[in-house]
Amino acid sequence: MHYMEPNGSSELLVQMRKGVVEYCVLAAIAREPSYGHEVATRLGGSGGVFGSLGSLYPLLARLRARGWIEGEWRDSPHGAPRRYYTLTADGQQVLNAFVVTWRGFANAVNSHIQTEEP
Amino acid sequence: MTRRRPTEDSSRDRAVTRYLDEVRVAVAHLPPIEQHEILTEIQSHIETRLAESPAGSDDVRAVLRDLGQPASIVPPPHGQEHSPRARVRTAPWGAVLLGLLSMVSAIVYWPVGIVLSLATVAFGVISRRRGRSNEAGVALVLGSGAFIVCAVILVFLTPVR
Numbered sequence: 369m370h371y372m373e374p375n376g377s378s379e380l381l382v383q384m385r386k387g388v389v390e391y392c393v394l395a396a397i398a399r400e401p402s403y404g405h406e407v408a409t410r411l412g413g414s415g416g417v418f419g420s421l422g423s424l425y426p427l428l429a430r431l432r433a434r435g436w437i438e439g440e441w442r443d444s445p446h447g448a449p450r451r452y453y454t455l456t457a458d459g460q461q462v463l464n465a466f467v468v469t470w471r472g473f474a475n476a477v478n479s480h481i482q483t484e485e486p
Numbered sequence: 487m488t489r490r491r492p493t494e495d496s497s498r499d500r501a502v503t504r505y506l507d508e509v510r511v512a513v514a515h516l517p518p519i520e521q522h523e524i525l526t527e528i529q530s531h532i533e534t535r536l537a538e539s540p541a542g543s544d545d546v547r548a549v550l551r552d553l554g555q556p557a558s559i560v561p562p563p564h565g566q567e568h569s570p571r572a573r574v575r576t577a578p579w580g581a582v583l584l585g586l587l588s589m590v591s592a593i594v595y596w597p598v599g600i601v602l603s604l605a606t607v608a609f610g611v612i613s614r615r616r617g618r619s620n621e622a623g624v625a626l627v628l629g630s631g632a633f634i635v636c637a638v639i640l641v642f643l644t645p646v647r
Contacts, residue, residue, distance in 0.1 A: 403530075405531055405535070420554020421554065422509075422553035422556070422558075423554065423560075425527040425528050425531070425559070426560045428527065429516075429520040429523040446534060446537040447533040447537030447538070448534060449530065450534065
């Protein structure tokens with residue numbers, strides 16, 4: 369049997385993030401048009417859904433390339449102009465599909481592990 | 487409002503420039519449009535955060551630390567990890583081989599050389615669009631060189647009747 373190393377939980381978190389982070393970003397943008405730093409803050413900043421804040425920006429570029437979100441530059445009262453992202457119709461469909469799938473999946477996992485808690 | 491000294495400004499700018507340079511290297515394998523978007527966004531993020539708390543280079547360090555190590559914010563190319571062995575695989579051997587083949591063909595038998603040189607140039611254009619600048623550079627130089635050799639042979643060595 370394989371026993372988890374002391375750092376196993378952080379490795380587990382990295383793997384879990386990979387599967388859900390882009391859908392969390394879609395969900396954050398679905399609430400209201402947001403710029404990158406707002407999305408990051410809404411999702412708990414560095415160490416939450418993201419390993420680091422910087423990884424948000426390649427992710428946003430990928431989501432935009434897939435046509436799931438679109439961006440519009442707007443002037444900012446502080447600092448540089450900001451790119452505000454909104455969900456496209458395709459992005460909304462993807463998010464809806466994820467939400468349905470995730471609820472079923474999370475329920476299934478919870479039902480299996482609730483008796484296994486240490 | 488706290489007024490910063492010029493030395494703090496330049497120290498801040500140097501740290502940001504160095505960080506963006508490292509990001510530029512980390513995203514070099516992505517398509518050029520994505521590279522540009524990521525760099526612009528990260529620069530905007532840094533400027534916004536610094537504008538919110540203009541206190542000096544300590545803040546720069548905090549902002550850059552939150553962003554994370556440049557090499558870790560972008561996933562490596564599919565199937566390529568940051569190992570010496572992986573770096574060897576990224577060398578543009580395909581472009582070199584195709585380019586040399588078209589050069590040799592151009593000298594030995596120009597009709598084949600023309601076809602191969604055009605294929606090499608096309609390979610270079612596709613590589614450039616995919617953000618593989620090394621491969622694109624080698625393919626474009628060798629492909630156009632082979633094409634010029636073919637053209638020279640065709641123009642000067644074909645007997646006039």
